[in-house]
Amino acid sequence: MRRSRTGLAAVVPLLWLAVFFAFPFMLVAKLSLSDTALAIPPYAPRIDWSRGLEGVRTFLQGLDLETYARLGRDRLYLDAYLSSLRLAGVATGLLLLIGYPIAYGISRCPPKARQALVMAVILPFWTSFLIRIYAWIAILKPAGVLNAALGALGLPAVDILNTETAVLLGLVYAYLPFMVLPLYAVLDRQDESLIEAAQDLGATPLSAFWRVTFPLSLSGAAAGALLCFIPMAGEFVIPDLLGGSETLMLGRVIWTEFFANRDWPAASAVAIVLLATLVIPILLFERQQRKVLA
Amino acid sequence: MRRGPSAFNLASIVLGLAFLYAPIVILVAYSFNASRLVTVWGGFSTRWYVALLHDRQMLDAVWVTLRVGILSATAATLVGLLAAVALVRGGTGPRRTALAGGVYATLVMPEVILGLSLLLLFVAAGLPRGFWTVTASHATLTLAYTTVAIQARLASFDRSLEEAAQDLGCPPWKAFALVTLPVIAPAVAAAWMLAFTLSLDDLVIASFTSGPGATTLPMRLYSQVRLGVDPKINAVSTLLIGLVATGVIAAYLIQQRRARVPAE
Amino acid sequence: MSGRPQLGAVREAFAPWEDPAVRPLVRFEGVGKSFGDTAAVRGVDLSIYEGEFFALLGPSGCGKTTLMRLLAGFETPDAGRVLLGDRDIGADPPHRRPVHMMFQAYALFPHLTVAQNIAFGLKRQGVPRAEIGPRVEEMLSLVKLEGLGRRRPDQLSGGQRQRVALARALAPRPRILLLDEPMAALDRKLREETQFELMAIQQRLNLTFMIVTHDQDEAMVVADRIAVMRAGEIVQVGRPTEVYEAPADRYVAGFIGDVNLFEGRVTAAGGGRVRLASDDGAFDAEGEAAVGDKAWLAVRPEKIAVHTEPPVGGDGNVIAGRIVDYGYLGDWTTYVVEASPGRTLRAARANATRLVDRPLGVGDPVWLTFAPSSAVVLTT
Incomplete structure (x- = not known):
């Protein structure tokens, strides 16, 4: 009797998600199949409700894959697609390399220090993302902090703002906490007696690490990698502010098609392609999370 | 006993934290730089903070952002609380599956796509874009986060407390209000804080769903940043960082103090 | 026991x-x-x-x-x-x-003080504010927790929490x-x-x-x-x-206490007595059962006497065996006696005198006896 009543709690959130999430998403899907008309909505075709079912049928016949075909013909979209995946992939690899030693180092600290360090890793996440990326502009620009420091050390200046290097740097910087935390979570849970057992059986500390600690932490690495890869592939702010005009990433293409070119169907189609690409990592992540929670 | 950290471990931690904090420290430091150039230290000055006070547009943006943040975080927390109750207590069934799927999908949906879809909704509905559309959109973005945060706490909540309240004369809703809610209140407050921060921080969704007269601070900052580095941005960033850091550290300390006494 | x-x-x-x-x-x-x-x-x-x-x-x-x-x-x-x-x-x-309940893990409300916990049910009953205070005090003294009303549950020991739980459940009568x-x-x-x-x-x-x-x-x-x-x-x-x-x-x-069970068939019954033939021998017991039925005799260890000499006369039931183990519990000693290979029985003996030297030890032959009135006849 109590069960059915708590079930009612689902009604408001479900309605909210239906109106503000599911329905708008259908609009995106529909628009991606519509014809481009520059500048002003609405787009053909529309459903003519006065004609009932017949109207719906005409509407459905009016939809086509024209926009997608156009994306396929244009080199720009394919390049943006590939470089999105490449940059997100490379950044994920870098994050693993940088994040692992940090997470492992924290897990070796005494409990009090561990808590404070975890807090220190999370804290930047609470400060504005935009501001943290903006800070890198001041560092990386030709007359910026980095070159001033290099100059002081007698090293040649570098000009990496508005390059892919800067984008990678920004991605690694912004997503580092999301890599460190899941890794730390599995490393921290690990039973220290496993290492002692390995050493007792004759393993050196290093081989105990590679044969016991590392394999057991792979689930955390997978979680961290997916947690970073998924949003990075759709990232807009970092490539836009640090990548200059040459760096193409899908998130940025959607933005440009929408705000600059006013090509709403193209923006929608790119969004659908991006999402279709991310479905596999998203499902992997969901499965992984469920395993962890179970 | 755990082995202590090695020199390599310590170096990793120090370098990692330096990487995370150096840009923030530089930003804060230069907000007090009298010089306009980042590479030149012109002495300590608060002139950019003063200039900020006279930047009408920036102040308006701050005001809009705060209002959007408070309203959307409150809405997201209330709806998220309901969603969490349904997810933890609602048993199994199609409704729960749909809700869990929807929450998870919002969580992983790239912001650009969420922003675009919401914009299309408001256009289709013929709603003029502005304050209320951003607020609703931010509530949608943050709903998934509040749901997950509250759900985690509610799942570990000892149901016998609620039963004890019912046993002592509370109808179920009142037991929830008098016992469950106060006990999970820290998690609800944390969920609100998270939603508020996310709203405060969001550029992408606000850009899609906002309209004239409802420019948020990130939108204002973004347009300024694109024009180049402006020390005033450093000043407003420092204020934001200070605000959030104070809040987060205070929350952390309060929690630590509570945790010291053994829990129920 | x-x-x-x-x-x-x-x-x-x-x-x-x-x-x-x-x-x-x-x-x-x-x-x-x-x-x-x-x-x-x-x-x-x-x-x-x-x-x-x-x-x-x-x-x-x-x-x-x-x-x-x-x-x-x-x-x-x-x-x-x-x-x-x-x-x-x-x-x-x-x-x-x-009907009120004292919960297993007490389920004290962690956000309320001890006094507020106890007052919780009274408030729901609409007891006037002026009466709640005295009632709470009365409950606190009932469970001997005077002066702890302002503490929170997490500041109490396990025993004190248990008393608060009791007081809280009792307060609304x-x-x-x-x-x-x-x-x-x-x-x-x-x-x-x-x-x-x-x-x-x-x-x-x-x-x-x-x-x-x-x-x-x-x-x-x-x-x-x-x-x-x-x-x-x-x-x-x-x-x-x-x-x-x-x-x-x-x-x-x-389930309740220790028991020795003898399984067998009823060979004679009448007059409130039953004779049962089991692998351990034929025994008499007080009870009811039909001849030919399968039945069990249940005998508690403390109702079995341990003798070092074969008993003479009497209508008691006798089983001969050898001590294979014993447990000294201070007030009692429990002997494990092997009656036949693989079959052990338990007998308990009150240590009524201080045992300076040990009269019984592992390996000693013993004779166990129990009175017909000490056995219970069970048919299920």
């Missing part, structure tokens, strides 16, 4: 269940409750009387907690009726029942108080003290208590009557002495 004497006020004269004129306070009538495919409680008929201290005893998963939750209102019966007085309360939600494994979280010494305190409070306030426990010693000490449960059904209801000395079947005999 520890064999410890009962120190609580044993109320020999209190037996309302024997008086047909007294109406029970609580009645379960054919109550059943299933969760999915598993029946937690099946066809339970039970009456609990005003002023009684009633124990539901059984191993975990036997349905005793479900039965208690049916009375508290957290479960609704699938079959049968639950009556309080003359009213069927089966469909009443928990907050409308004048329930018609019946339910105690769900109330002593499970306490250590042994505190548990014994608390048992006697519970009995004292129950008799002082003249309240009806129903306790759920898996601890037979606890049930024996505190309860006026015990209901032994197995697999959702009630196997036997009776005074502690009845349940111990006259168990209804082998399950009850084995």
Whole structure:
């Protein structure tokens, strides 16, 4: 009797998600199949409700894959697609390399220090993302902090703002906490007696690490990698502010098609392609999370 | 006993934290730089903070952002609380599956796509874009986060407390209000804080769903940043960082103090 | 059984269940409750009387907690009726029942002080503000926690929390108080003290208590009557002495205390006596059974005497054997005696004198005897 009543709690959130999430998403899907008309909505075709079912049928016949075909013909979209995946992939690899030693180092600290360090890793996440990326502009620009420091050390200046290097740097910087935390979570849970057992059986500390600690932490690495890869592939702010005009990433293409070119169907189609690409990592992540929670 | 950290471990931690904090420290430091150039230290000055006070547009943006943040975080927390109750207590069934799927999908949906879809909704509905559309959109973005945060706490909540309240004369809703809610209140407050921060921080969704007269601070900052580095941005960033850091550290300390006494 | 004497006020004269004129306070009538495919409680008929201290005893998963939750209102019966007085309360939600519960892990509200916890039920009843304070104080002194009203639950010891839980459940003056494994979280010494305190409070306030426990010693000490449960059904209801000395079947005999069982066939019966032929020999016992039936004799270890010489004469039952092990418990010594290869029996002997030298040891031949009146004849 109590069960059915708590079930009612689902009604408001479900309605909210239906109106503000599911329905708008259908609009995106529909628009991606519509014809481009520059500048002003609405787009053909529309459903003519006065004609009932017949109207719906005409509407459905009016939809086509024209926009997608156009994306396929244009080199720009394919390049943006590939470089999105490449940059997100490379950044994920870098994050693993940088994040692992940090997470492992924290897990070796005494409990009090561990808590404070975890807090220190999370804290930047609470400060504005935009501001943290903006800070890198001041560092990386030709007359910026980095070159001033290099100059002081007698090293040649570098000009990496508005390059892919800067984008990678920004991605690694912004997503580092999301890599460190899941890794730390599995490393921290690990039973220290496993290492002692390995050493007792004759393993050196290093081989105990590679044969016991590392394999057991792979689930955390997978979680961290997916947690970073998924949003990075759709990232807009970092490539836009640090990548200059040459760096193409899908998130940025959607933005440009929408705000600059006013090509709403193209923006929608790119969004659908991006999402279709991310479905596999998203499902992997969901499965992984469920395993962890179970 | 755990082995202590090695020199390599310590170096990793120090370098990692330096990487995370150096840009923030530089930003804060230069907000007090009298010089306009980042590479030149012109002495300590608060002139950019003063200039900020006279930047009408920036102040308006701050005001809009705060209002959007408070309203959307409150809405997201209330709806998220309901969603969490349904997810933890609602048993199994199609409704729960749909809700869990929807929450998870919002969580992983790239912001650009969420922003675009919401914009299309408001256009289709013929709603003029502005304050209320951003607020609703931010509530949608943050709903998934509040749901997950509250759900985690509610799942570990000892149901016998609620039963004890019912046993002592509370109808179920009142037991929830008098016992469950106060006990999970820290998690609800944390969920609100998270939603508020996310709203405060969001550029992408606000850009899609906002309209004239409802420019948020990130939108204002973004347009300024694109024009180049402006020390005033450093000043407003420092204020934001200070605000959030104070809040987060205070929350952390309060929690630590509570945790010291053994829990129920 | 520890064999410890009962120190609580044993109320020999209190037996309302024997008086047909007294109406029970609580009645379960054919109550059943299933969760999915598993029946937690099946066809339970039970009456609990005003002023009684009633124990539901059984191993975990036997349905005793479900039965208690049916009375508290957290479960609704699938079959049968639950009556309080003359009213069927089966469909009443928990907050409308004048039945309060002390939860196993106490379920104290962590955000409220001790006093606020105790006042919680009083406020829900609409007790005037002016009366709540004195009532809370009265409860605090009842459970000997004067002066701790302003503490929070997490600032109390386990024993103190248990008392707060008791005070909170008692404050609204329930018609019946339910105690769900109330002593499970306490250590042994505190548990014994608390048992006697519970009995004292129950008799002082003249309240009806129903306790759920898996601890037979606890049930024996505190309860006026015990209901032994197995697999959702009630196997036997009776005074502690009845349940111990006259168990209804082998399950009850084995669950409460130690027992030696002799399985065999009835070869003679009549005049309140039965003769049973078993692998260990032929024995006489007082009881009823039909000739030719399969039956068991249950004999408690302390009712078996241990002799170092073959007994002469008498109508006792004798078994010869050899000591293979013994356990010295201070007040008692339990001997494990091998009667035939692979067959061991247990006999307990009170250590009435200080044993300077040990008269009995492993390997010694012994003769066990028990009187026909010490054995219980069981047919199931």
